[in-house]
Amino acid sequence: MKAVCWHGAHDVRVDTVPDPEIVNPRDAIVRVTSTAICGSDLHLYDGVIPTMAAGDILGHEFMGEVVDVGGAVTNLRRGDRVVVPFTIACGRCEPCQAQLWSLCDNSNPNAWMAEKLYGYSASGLFGYSHMYGGYAGGQAEFVRVPFADTGPFKVPSHLADESVLFLSDIFPTGYMAAENCDITAGDVVAVWGCGPVGLFAIKSAFILGAERVIAIDRIPHRLRKARECHAETIDFDREDVLETLRVMTGGRGPDACIDAVGLEAHGSGSLGAYSDAAKTSLKLATDRLEVLRQTIMACGKGGTVSIPGVYGGYLDNVPIGAAFAKGLTLKMGQTHVHRYLPRLLTLIDDGVIDPSFVISHRAPLSAASAAYRMFLEKTDDCTKVVLQPAA
Ligand SMILES: [Zn+2]
Ligand SMILES: [Zn+2]
Secondary structure (H helix, E strand, C coil): CEEEEECCCCCEEEEECCCCCCCCCCCEEEEEEEEEECHHHHHHHCCCCCCCCCCEECCCEEEEEEEEECCCCCCCCCCCEEEECCEECCCCCHHHHCCCHHHCCCCCCCHHHHHHHHCCCCCEEECCCHHHCCECCCCECEEEECCCCCCCEECCCCCCHHHHHHHHCHHHHHHHHHHCCCCCCCCEEEEECCCHHHHHHHHHHHHCCCCEEEEEECCHHHHHHHHHCCCEEEECCCCCHHHHHHHHCCCCCCCEEEECCCCECCCCCCHHHHHHHHHHHCCCCCCECHHHHHHHHHCCCCCEEEECCCCCCCCCCCCHHHHHHCCCEEEECCCCHHHHHHHHHHHHHCCCCCHHHHCCEEEEHHHHHHHHHHHHHCHHHCCCEEEECCC
């Protein structure tokens, strides 16, 4: 089959690789009909996530048709149309039973790698390094889905791929980011990053009752998309983010701040941003933290900082004192995708939201290399690329 394979920083290729096979009775094989490139794939593309190996198949946002199931899978049949959560979960361990699906105890066969870095391992992930299980991803014609009796979520035939594909990751991720803000009526929520997760966080914040959402980015087409989602916007290249937020909120700061950027923040020319850039390039620091610093400094007293953006390493010059002084709550982590699927499918089916609004480009799987570059460089007003293996 054809699959998008990682070969090093800024080097992805569409290779011919062996078809996946059932290796466990709880597996299924899915023929991928649509898959997307995620902002977090760019961290792999940039080579900043450890434990990648040449030839690894990328992709954790995908859906398709079940073409084979293992003997223990009774809930799926050949021909079922499913969306697959990017977090792999067994459904039986203590975290899974507690609906903390992205913290599954059983789905990462390389847990020891994550334990070295983090103390304990979270769940395995599709197409996201050996530290997260080394699972082949879904930017491919076919994919093996472990724990298929738990993960794949059937979607109705009257909803197009493009309307349901993002249930695999970015819609639940944006929604959980907003839910983590414990929004109450009248709240003002600020969102850093107007990429797809940021846009879903904006929409979700409104769905959950926010009165105003203020979105921060610097790329005109992303700011325009945010305004189309009814957010007010701040261009961080033109305005001082902290001062502008203070003015826009009558001097009290947002009730919640969402960091939908993560470890590769571009920074706004501040000293901290220059320091991050220098230190990460010299391998003296792991993450670029400008957005995290801003969310903590900007957040109003007693507020929440919600972090759907991916971080990997250690904090450098993060104002933990400000978080303490203002009594902030910090919430973060990989999305518990499974928990949100029925709820979010209902929102789609009821017409409350059509997730396809984030898509800017569609391309055949064979064009993945150019698509990654375009998505990284945000050229041609690119916000989200869907790859179609059959196109
Ligand atoms: Zn993703
Ligand atoms: Zn589990």
